[in-house]
Amino acid sequence: MPNPKHYLGTGKLKELKRLIQVYEPDVVFIRHNLTPSQRKNLIRELGIEIIDRTQLILEIFEKHAFTLEGKLEVELARLRYELPFFKGKGGELSNPGGGIGTRGPGEKRLELDRRKALQRMAFLKKELKKLQLDRQIMRKKRQKVGMPLIALVGYTNAGKSSLMNRICESGVLVEDKLFSTLDTRIRKSKLPSGREVLIIDTVGFIRELPHQLVESFRSTLEEISYADFLLVVVDASTPNEDGRLRVINETLVEIKAADVPKMLVFNKIDKCTNERIQFLEGKFPESVFVSALKDINIDELKHRLDKAINEMRERYVLRMKIGDYEEVLKIRGKLEILSEKFNGDSVEIEYITDNVTNKRLLNRLKEAGR
Numbered sequence: 001m002p003n004p005k006h007y008l009g010t011g012k013l014k015e016l017k018r019l020i021q022v023y024e025p026d027v028v029f030i031r032h033n034l035t036p037s038q039r040k041n042l043i044r045e046l047g048i049e050i051i052d053r054t055q056l057i058l059e060i061f062e063k064h065a066f067t068l069e070g071k072l073e074v075e076l077a078r079l080r081y082e083l084p085f086f087k088g089k090g091g092e093l094s095n096p097g098g099g100i101g102t103r104g105p106g107e108k109r110l111e112l113d114r115r116k117a118l119q120r121m122a123f124l125k126k127e128l129k130k131l132q133l134d135r136q137i138m139r140k141k142r143q144k145v146g147m148p149l150i151a152l153v154g155y156t157n158a159g160k161s162s163l164m165n166r167i168c169e170s171g172v173l174v175e176d177k178l179f180s181t182l183d184t185r186i187r188k189s190k191l192p193s194g195r196e197v198l199i200i201d202t203v204g205f206i207r208e209l210p211h212q213l214v215e216s217f218r219s220t221l222e223e224i225s226y227a228d229f230l231l232v233v234v235d236a237s238t239p240n241e242d243g244r245l246r247v248i249n250e251t252l253v254e255i256k257a258a259d260v261p262k263m264l265v266f267n268k269i270d271k272c273t274n275e276r277i278q279f280l281e282g283k284f285p286e287s288v289f290v291s292a293l294k295d296i297n298i299d300e301l302k303h304r305l306d307k308a309i310n311e312m313r314e315r316y317v318l319r320m321k322i323g324d325y326e327e328v329l330k331i332r333g334k335l336e337i338l339s340e341k342f343n344g345d346s347v348e349i350e351y352i353t354d355n356v357t358n359k360r361l362l363n364r365l366k367e368a369g370r
């Protein structure tokens with residue numbers, strides 16, 4: 001049972017004090033989430049900076065916030081996290097000058113900070129709303145361009161960014177105005193069949209992401225659910241792949257991306273023994289084994305990706321007004337039409353296509369307000 005005052009029990013606290021005396025660290029990291037008062041009490045008790053899980057994760061996200069939206073999200077999350085620290089003790093702040101608890105200058109400052117923080121948070125929320133709209137527009141433009149969007153997902157340090165560099169044309173960022181300067185994590189790649197795809201790098205999943213943080217980064221993570229295909233990147237050289245895969249799948253469910261078709265990519269095989277690779281191959285026969293660093297099997301990965309995207313072909317039936325049929329005919333070449341049934345002012349068509357094209361078609365019809 002964690003001690004409510006310090007989080008650590010008296011014995012642990014004593015031990016920690018001794019360790020601090022011996023090693024004189026600059027900071028102590030607690031691998032759990034502390035309440036503001038626990039952190040305050042610990043800092044007071046130990047006389048040293050204390051960092052808890054949420055703070056550490058915030059730092060990681062800060063490091064990864066390439067986009068304006070990401071940066072604002074991190075700032076908002078940090079303020080949300082820090083807000084309770086601005087609070088004074090038991091009601092003193094809400095009862096200015098009253099009774100025993102006359103406020104000192106320090107508390108006044110705290111109240112000021114708190115008000116400022118709340119103002120800033122309101123501002124950030126407003127800005128984020130605007131950016132979300134921009135993102136929607138961006139997404140629509142991207143769909144019009146018609147390239148499938150492939151997201152690299154997985155744990156931090158699995159090698160997603162390295163893999164992205166390998167798969168994509170020599171470091172060219174997709175800087176087309178279409179994608180705006182907001183999102184520089186998207187790059188273009190040409191697969192062996194000549195099909196062009198967009199690859200998006202994402203922030204690594206972190207185990208037991210604190211709930212308030214999932215909330216804060218929802219829009220960044222949600223982008224994954226709009227991808228047409230996921231490459232789930234796993235570091236093959238570290239054990240417990242099952243645990244990591246479970247967390248990845250749970251996170252994908254949480255961000256509503258569980259239904260996106262995906263392929264498992266084991267990276268860093270240059271660091272693995274042959275036995276380890278054989279073991280994983282036996283366990284995950286559908287996956288691809290690569291080394292982004294040593295450029296092993298990257299061509300194979302591209303071929304498999306090509307094939308997977310082409311195979312996402314299914315049979316669809318769509319009924320619509322005859323007037324809307326022109327939208328369908330615009331991309332007729334990409335549809336294998338099996339039948340057309342005209343009935344009054346509507347038409348029912350049955351066709352086969354890949355689901356990227358189909359999704360795009362449905363979006364077009366939706367956009368046209370139909």
Ligand SMILES: Nc1nc2c(ncn2[C@@H]2O[C@H](COP(=O)(O)OP(=O)(O)OP(=O)(O)O)[C@@H](O)[C@H]2O)c(=O)[nH]1
Nearest residue numbers: 155156157158159160161162203204268291292293
């Ligand atoms: N040995 C080996 N190291 C690799 C390989 N791929 C990536 N790395 C190393 O692994 C580390 C992490 O690689 P990144 O590409 O930054 O990993 P990431 O998944 O983008 O990490 P986050 O952005 O933090 O989520 C770097 O030091 C890479 O050089 C590989 O195939 N083999």
Ligand SMILES: [Mg+2]
Nearest residue numbers: 160161162201
């Ligand atoms: Mg990365």
